[in-house]
Amino acid sequence: MEIYAKGMGYLQLNEAVRACTDNRISIRGCNGQRFIACASSGRQIDVHGVAGNGAGAYMESGVLNVYGNAQDALADTMNGGEVYVFGSCGDAAAYAMRGGEVFVRGDAGYRAGVHMKEYGEHVPALVIGGRAGCFLGEYLAGGIIAVLNLQNSAQALGEEAARGMHGGRIYVRGGINVPLPDCVTARTADKEDMCVLAGYLKKFCAAFGGDAKKLAAEEFTLITPANKASKRLYAGN
Amino acid sequence: MNARARAEFEILKDASRCIDCGVCEKQCANGVYKKAADGRLLIADEKCVNCQRCVEMCPAGALKVIRNRNTPQSDGNWHLRAVREIYRQAETGGVLLSSMGNPCDMPAYFDRIAVNASQVTNPPIDPLREPMETRVYLGAQNRQITRGRDGKIQPEGKALRLEVPVMFSAMSYGSISYNAHAALARAARELGTYYNTGEGGLHRDFYEYGENTIVQVASGRFGVHKDYLNAGAAIEIKMGQGAKPGIGGHLPGEKTVGDISVTRMIPPGSDAISPAPHHDIYSIEDLRQLVDSLKEATRYQKPIFVKVAAVHNIAAIAGGIARSGADVIVLDGWRGGTGAAPTRIRDNVGIPVELALASVDSRLRAEGIRDRVCLVAGGSIRNSADMVKAIALGADAVYIGTAALIAMGCHVCRSCHSGRCNWGIATQQPELVARLNVDEAVKRLVNLVTAWKHEMEEMMGGMGINAIEALRGNRLMLRGLGLNSRELDILGIMHAGE
Numbered sequence: 196m197e198i199y200a201k202g203m204g205y206l207q208l209n210e211a212v213r214a215c216t217d218n219r220i221s222i223r224g225c226n227g228q229r230f231i232a233c234a235s236s237g238r239q240i241d242v243h244g245v246a247g248n249g250a251g252a253y254m255e256s257g258v259l260n261v262y263g264n265a266q267d268a269l270a271d272t273m274n275g276g277e278v279y280v281f282g283s284c285g286d287a288a289a290y291a292m293r294g295g296e297v298f299v300r301g302d303a304g305y306r307a308g309v310h311m312k313e314y315g316e317h318v319p320a321l322v323i324g325g326r327a328g329c330f331l332g333e334y335l336a337g338g339i340i341a342v343l344n345l346q347n348s349a350q351a352l353g354e355e356a357a358r359g360m361h362g363g364r365i366y367v368r369g370g371i372n373v374p375l376p377d378c379v380t381a382r383t384a385d386k387e388d389m390c391v392l393a394g395y396l397k398k399f400c401a402a403f404g405g406d407a408k409k410l411a412a413e414e415f416t417l418i419t420p421a422n423k424a425s426k427r428l429y430a431g432n
Numbered sequence: 433m434n435a436r437a438r439a440e441f442e443i444l445k446d447a448s449r450c451i452d453c454g455v456c457e458k459q460c461a462n463g464v465y466k467k468a469a470d471g472r473l474l475i476a477d478e479k480c481v482n483c484q485r486c487v488e489m490c491p492a493g494a495l496k497v498i499r500n501r502n503t504p505q506s507d508g509n510w511h512l513r514a515v516r517e518i519y520r521q522a523e524t525g526g527v528l529l530s531s532m533g534n535p536c537d538m539p540a541y542f543d544r545i546a547v548n549a550s551q552v553t554n555p556p557i558d559p560l561r562e563p564m565e566t567r568v569y570l571g572a573q574n575r576q577i578t579r580g581r582d583g584k585i586q587p588e589g590k591a592l593r594l595e596v597p598v599m600f601s602a603m604s605y606g607s608i609s610y611n612a613h614a615a616l617a618r619a620a621r622e623l624g625t626y627y628n629t630g631e632g633g634l635h636r637d638f639y640e641y642g643e644n645t646i647v648q649v650a651s652g653r654f655g656v657h658k659d660y661l662n663a664g665a666a667i668e669i670k671m672g673q674g675a676k677p678g679i680g681g682h683l684p685g686e687k688t689v690g691d692i693s694v695t696r697m698i699p700p701g702s703d704a705i706s707p708a709p710h711h712d713i714y715s716i717e718d719l720r721q722l723v724d725s726l727k728e729a730t731r732y733q734k735p736i737f738v739k740v741a742a743v744h745n746i747a748a749i750a751g752g753i754a755r756s757g758a759d760v761i762v763l764d765g766w767r768g769g770t771g772a773a774p775t776r777i778r779d780n781v782g783i784p785v786e787l788a789l790a791s792v793d794s795r796l797r798a799e800g801i802r803d804r805v806c807l808v809a810g811g812s813i814r815n816s817a818d819m820v821k822a823i824a825l826g827a828d829a830v831y832i833g834t835a836a837l838i839a840m841g842c843h844v845c846r847s848c849h850s851g852r853c854n855w856g857i858a859t860q861q862p863e864l865v866a867r868l869n870v871d872e873a874v875k876r877l878v879n880l881v882t883a884w885k886h887e888m889e890e891m892m893g894g895m896g897i898n899a900i901e902a903l904r905g906n907r908l909m910l911r912g913l914g915l916n917s918r919e920l921d922i923l924g925i926m927h928a929g930e
């Protein structure tokens with residue numbers, strides 16, 4: 196089913212989406228309406244235009260395609276399913292995401308992938324085709340973030356990446372020339388590391404074009420938490 | 433070198449009564465008692481937290497725990513606590529960690545407020561003879577009355593119905609035990625009120641109490657997913673906590689085991705860190721976005737609470753929250769309890785809930801938006817009088833945490849952070865958890881709240897008030913005792929005798 200979003204507020208639009216019984220819904224003329232596919236499960240929702248804040252928040256399963264840009268808080272606390280953004284996304288993407296996969300063809304804004312975590316078979320993944328803004332992967336507790344920097348910009352990451360990271364892995368194509376905090380270590384990804392990433396690269400290229408094999412053969416830097424406990428010492432009182 | 437000086441308590445064992453049964457050794461998880469090779473009982477006073485477990489369990493009544501009579505020198509400035517804390521830090525280099533609420537001897541405004549009663553002109557009401565309304569609704573305020581085609585009034589949204597204006601405040605599964613959660617959930621159902629999951633997710637076994645559950649969403653978003661959000665009757669966004677404003681949470685990896693990890697949805701043994709801020713909230717607009725996204729995720733069926741710690745600018749902050757679309761604002765005062773908080777934060781940061789509540793209520797009224805939201809006050813409501821005073825200062829309902837724990841058997845030993853609660857409450861050790869009898873705890877919780885309800889009805893009756901609505905924000909019913917004019921202004925009450 197197709198829904199023409201022009202002139203609709205987000206309440207109205209989301210109500211229309213919820214009321215729709217089809218498993219495939221296409222939203223045309225989307226112009227920043229918020230919370231599309233919020234807590235959605237088992238459906239494919241295609242957004243033509245700009246998806247507003249909180250698209251795919253708490254998403255359970257299914258697919259969200261955004262043929263355009265997504266604004267802030269994309270995939271907030273997402274639990275499962277797949278999100279493809281054909282443009283770029285705003286700030287705080289994939290905040291506290293626990294499962295599912297988010298692919299952004301372009302750049303991601305500030306604070307992408309903050310406090311993502313994994314659990315059981317849920318391993319969340321955030322793949323950013325372009326660059327990531329400051330504070331990428333802060334407090335990262337689990338899951339995978341990949342920054343592909345396909346435009347070969349001088350800086351793939353903004354400042355303050357991986358602050359407080361204590362789990363998960365961040366892949367960055369090429370080297371990293373911003374300082375990283377003490378709680379992490381960075382090294383060149385080896386074969387085994389690349390095996391983990393290969394599947395996601397494949398999906399990325401299948402959606403947005405490109406040669407996944409060639410990409411996988413390139414050099415990636417892998418950031419992982421340093422082993423030393425970052426815990427502050429407490430004294431019971 | 434300071435172990436003896438640090439010992440806060442000493443244990444007196446009456447040898448003439450002791451039957452040498454070994455119960456004390458078994459009961460004390462802090463390892464105070466140890467049988468030596470020669471059969472003598474060794475007692476390590478400095479490990480004792482005065483939880484009274486051994487005293488209660490000793491079949492011969494042979495034990496007493498008293499304040500240590502041996503104290504290092506102290507004076508009016510270098511009081512004992514200050515000296516002992518320095519010893520602790522000098523030994524460990526650690527940040528001091530405490531539990532339960534701020535114990536410092538600072539003014540409790542509730543104790544300086546007197547409640548009114550009717551005499552002669554406005555007769556008191558006898559609650560035994562006449563109906564008293566203690567029911568309150570938290571949630572959509574139905575400011576506009578709209579009727580459907582059938583002529584019936586259509587509600588604006590959902591509201592929680594509380595038979596008594598008391599709820600059990602957020603205590604996560606992890607900070608307290610499975611049995612403690614089970615007791616709170618069952619008691620809430622029996623009482624027609626609500627308990628709060630805290631930020632640790634909701635154990636599968638407790639989904640059945642959903643109608644009496646408030647699920648919490650904190651910065652770590654642990655255990656938050658669609659089913660969880662829809663499982664409760666309401667959702668609470670935790671922005672802050674009275675015991676540790678501005679501080680996040682940290683459940684160490686040793687505690688995220690078994691069911692705790694399943695419920696929090698993190699791998700066993702991994703640290704559960706709740707960052708101090710929500711990293712997607714930097715403004716009221718951002719908060720509004722979280723409120724809205726939660727409403728979307730639950731199809732506008734759940735009232736949204738926003739819990740904040742009482743801090744200096746609380747009135748302005750609450751004004752913003754009231755405009756964020758939240759249905760209920762929870763104010764948590766500086767005496768609020770905690771399973772673990774840095775001592776210095778707990779004892780020095782934040783403000784008393786009485787002042788916060790009064791100033792928020794006044795501000796919202798002045799701005800004409802008080803009826804957009806409900807107010808819930810927490811942070812050391814100790815008895816029904818505190819509750820009545822809180823309601824008269826402007827609260828719709830109160831949250832109790834510590835009082836509920838005490839009802840279940842907590843002996844306020846303030847060592848929840850050790851994870852060795854001898855009463856089976858703030859612990860995850862199975863043999864300790866088993867000590868908390870759930871049926872018994874439910875009964876005691878129900879008794880407590882029922883007793884408070886009766887007391888409240890009596891106080892209300894005395895004032896000539898027969899419904900909570902007439903008490904809410906009715907500050908004419910309160911008078912201050914020994915408060916200065918600034919304090920009276922903020923509380924919005926007159927001095928006794930006026």
Ligand code: SF4
Nearest residue numbers: 460480481483484486
């Ligand atoms: S910690 Fe509790 S059980 Fe142990 S000796 Fe002290 S009072 Fe007794």
Ligand code: SF4
Nearest residue numbers: 842843845846848853
């Ligand atoms: S809950 Fe347990 S550890 Fe905490 S104060 Fe009460 S008795 Fe002590």
